[in-house]
Amino acid sequence: MDDKKIEKRIMVPDNLDVQIDDKRITIKGPRGQISKDFSDPRFSKRISIGRSGNEISIVADSNEKKIRSLCGTIAAHARNMIGGATSGYKYKMKVFYTHFPITISVKDKEVQIRNFVGEKGARTARIIGNAEVNVGKDELEIVGVSIEDVGQTAANIEQACKITKRDRRVFQDGVYLTGKYLETGERIKG
Structure with missing residues (x-):
């Protein structure tokens, strides 16, 4: 069970500009800009953040509980960032x-x-x-x-x-x- 990959996807509205630089997500929208760095030396090599089309994807190489929960945390932060940039x-x-x-x-x-x-x-x-x-x-x-x-x-x-x-x-x-x-x-x- 530990060899399964975990992937979380977050839809990005069209009016937002999303930039992903390694583990840093920057979102620019009508209300302003917000940026957050998700790098952690314990998990940096095991989790990758990317963008495909109008989605942000968080992919983990393992199904361990700590890795799963960190993926969920990053996804929740990204959703909050999108909400803040669109409506504040x-x-x-x-x-x-x-x-x-x-x-x-x-x-x-x-x-x-x-x-x-x-x-x-x-x-x-x-x-x-x-x-x-x-x-x-x-x-x-x-x-x-x-x-x-x-x-x-x-x-x-x-x-x-x-x-x-x-x-x-x-x-x-x-x-x-x-x-x-x-x-x-x-x-x-x-």
Whole structure:
């Protein structure tokens, strides 16, 4: 069973420009460009990434569990890259507070959270990669081409508002993720 080859194919829309250089996939689309390197010294010789027509193919020389799972991981990343280059990703977050009004601002590549539970200093969260943060009155929108950058930026903001040494049932202040969407408005499952 280990001598069977594994192959995963991903369809590429016509409006995208895909370049594959060894283990690096670069996708250019209407929303922007995204690039990711999948080289790993443990598996580089056993997995090959190529393009045939309007498909990206990931081929492994073996049916081992680690190789199979790595093929699936690369295919999932490629699908996310295609989705980001065609329509982009948008995460929505909501600001909750009970007594002290939280003010949020964006400065350089940081989100600053002020007056959190009455604190004097500002809490900061890093904006990862090319993600953009749009601040509303009580809402935040994180927009970007890479789902990883958008998701990690949302996680950084949520973690910056973490309350310690207080009862979470009473002190529910914070900034929380309320939805994951494509920029077209379609909701992402998960």
